[in-house]
Amino acid sequence: MSALAALEASPPHLAQIAERLRRVTVEVYGTSGGGAGILWSPDLIVTNAHVARAPRVDVGLADDRHVEARLVTADRRADLALLRIARCGIAPAALADSDALRVGAVVVAFGHPLGLRRTLTAGVVHALPPALPGGRRWIQADLRLAPGNSGGPLADTAGQVVGINTMIVGGLGLAIPINEVRRFVASATASPA
Amino acid sequence: MTTVMDLSNALAGAVERAAGSVFAVHGRPRLPSTGVHWRAGLIVTANHTVELDREIELTGPDGRTRSAHVAGRDPSLDIAVLRAEIDGVPVADIADDGDLRIGHLVLALGVGPRASAGIISALDVRAGRRPAAGEMLAVDLTMYPGFSGGPLIDVRGRVIGITTSGARQHLQWAVRASSVTRSVEHVVRGGRIPRAYIGVGTQSVELPEALRQRLGLAQATAVIAVNVRPDSPAAAAGLTIGDVIVSIAGHTIAEPEDLVAVLRPERVGSVVTVSILRGGDPRDVQVTVGERPRRA
Numbered sequence: 001m002s003a004l005a006a007l008e009a010s011p012p013h014l015a016q017i018a019e020r021l022r023r024v025t026v027e028v029y030g031t032s033g034g035g036a037g038i039l040w041s042p043d044l045i046v047t048n049a050h051v052a053r054a055p056r057v058d059v060g061l062a063d064d065r066h067v068e069a070r071l072v073t074a075d076r077r078a079d080l081a082l083l084r085i086a087r088c089g090i091a092p093a094a095l096a097d098s099d100a101l102r103v104g105a106v107v108v109a110f111g112h113p114l115g116l117r118r119t120l121t122a123g124v125v126h127a128l129p130p131a132l133p134g135g136r137r138w139i140q141a142d143l144r145l146a147p148g149n150s151g152g153p154l155a156d157t158a159g160q161v162v163g164i165n166t167m168i169v170g171g172l173g174l175a176i177p178i179n180e181v182r183r184f185v186a187s188a189t190a191s192p193a
Numbered sequence: 194m195t196t197v198m199d200l201s202n203a204l205a206g207a208v209e210r211a212a213g214s215v216f217a218v219h220g221r222p223r224l225p226s227t228g229v230h231w232r233a234g235l236i237v238t239a240n241h242t243v244e245l246d247r248e249i250e251l252t253g254p255d256g257r258t259r260s261a262h263v264a265g266r267d268p269s270l271d272i273a274v275l276r277a278e279i280d281g282v283p284v285a286d287i288a289d290d291g292d293l294r295i296g297h298l299v300l301a302l303g304v305g306p307r308a309s310a311g312i313i314s315a316l317d318v319r320a321g322r323r324p325a326a327g328e329m330l331a332v333d334l335t336m337y338p339g340f341s342g343g344p345l346i347d348v349r350g351r352v353i354g355i356t357t358s359g360a361r362q363h364l365q366w367a368v369r370a371s372s373v374t375r376s377v378e379h380v381v382r383g384g385r386i387p388r389a390y391i392g393v394g395t396q397s398v399e400l401p402e403a404l405r406q407r408l409g410l411a412q413a414t415a416v417i418a419v420n421v422r423p424d425s426p427a428a429a430a431g432l433t434i435g436d437v438i439v440s441i442a443g444h445t446i447a448e449p450e451d452l453v454a455v456l457r458p459e460r461v462g463s464v465v466t467v468s469i470l471r472g473g474d475p476r477d478v479q480v481t482v483g484e485r486p487r488r489a
Contacts (some may be wrong), residue, residue, distance in 0.1 A: 003195045006195040006196070007200060010195065010196045011196070012196065012197065012198065013196065013197055065407070086465070101303070102205035102208070102209065103199045103208045103212075103308045104204040104206075104207060104300060104303060104306075104308045104310070105202070105204060105205040106197060106201035106204060115321050123310065124204060124300070124309070125311040126307055126309060126310065127303075127305050127308070129305065142308070142310060144336075156201070157200070157201040158198060170337070171337070177382060
């Protein structure tokens with residue numbers, strides 16, 4: 001078998017990764033076009049704050065159910081929001097250690113770019129710059145994103161989520177490292193509601 | 194069995210390996226470009242990113258900054274060779290054996306490291322102003338700002354070329370490693386890259402349709418000699434102001450930049466046929482290419 005054929009036959013291959021991401025990526029319908037979100041636990045969704053702007057938003061799950069989500073908390077500066085839904089029975093996303101990411105590694109994004117639902121794009125990690133003083137860290141990815149990818153997963157070749165796609169700057173996809181998202185969710189769920 | 198995970202690890206490994214020989218080149222205002230440690234003490238970068246008469250600094254992968262000076266320029270390839278005291282930074286693994294095929298996976302690197310992945314999309318690039326076949330290749334990947342002068346690497350992390358186009362242009366080119374090595378060897382052997390010249394200053398000129406038809410010329414423009422340097426090869430061959438140069442050594446000359454592309458360092462000392470129009474009549478003039486006198 002040729003190496004390229006093996007890439008499409010030996011698990012985990014991109015088609016499997018796409019299927020894994022499809023199950024854990026939701027659609028968030030907002031007033032400004034909407035975006036994507038990641039199923040964090042059976043009743044929690046993480047997305048960008050700029051995607052979930054209202055206290056209540058409609059969410060489309062991978063099994064085509066539409067549910068109402070309540071905004072638990074949003075951090076506008078970090079551009080992260082946590083939404084709660086009724087327990088949905090879908091297995092949540094597997095998360096990677098974003099500190100272990102390497103420049104040049106293959107990454108994929110799943111989302112709804114320009115309204116094109118459930119779309120996979122692929123590329124490589126472009127750079128992992130250190131945070132500027134007082135600033136935030138980003139995963140910079142050499143891959144194609146568009147509005148509608150916001151809030152959705154950037155994942156590694158194991159299908160584990162390494163970041164949340166958030167911005168496009170100079171043609172680069174910028175994602176919030178998932179380890180930062182972990183800290184956001186931990187503090188959001190620790191504080192009394 | 195190869196998996197996409199193996200591919201990912203291989204690409205990341207290639208970046209890591211090559212990044213150890215990559216320098217930031219501070220040779221222009223604001224945005225630094227990228228350079229590659231090609232031979233001990235010699236850094237290759239893109240010529241257009243190193244300004245004339247400017248103090249140059251290099252920042253290595255070790256974070257240390259060193260001063261450098263231009264040892265040679267080859268504008269026809271857009272390659273500059275810099276000399277610096279470098280210890281503790283290995284030279285790059287150069288693959289100049291020419292074993293490249295369209296479709297090969299490649300990565301372009303910037304300082305940081307930063308990476309961009311794609312494929313070789315064309316070999317033997319002859320289009321545009323670029324020179325001879327076998328020196329350039331075209332790549333299908335995104336060149337990000339500051340990548341100019343950086344390495345194009347294969348999946349093993351070996352340097353197969355230098356990217357030169359930058360984000361300014363829409364085409365992505367790389368100079369093949371074998372051509373870069375030739376420039377570097379000029380510096381190693383002679384301490385400089387000879388600048389080929391014939392001694393004419395030119396401007397672009399439109400060729401009238403009737404003239405083009407009469408002479409069977411495909412090109413819409415050529416260049417007109419607006420000065421001929423005394424004691425230059427052009428003067429010795431009898432070229433005068435007003436002569437219109439349409440081709441040199443079989444290469445079409447449509448813009449002044451085409452002269453730069455044709456006058457490769459290797460042409461110094463060789464005789465080229467310069468096809469001109471004088472008073473609307475075509476004629477060929479044999480010119481012995483000289484070396485540009487160095488600036489005082």
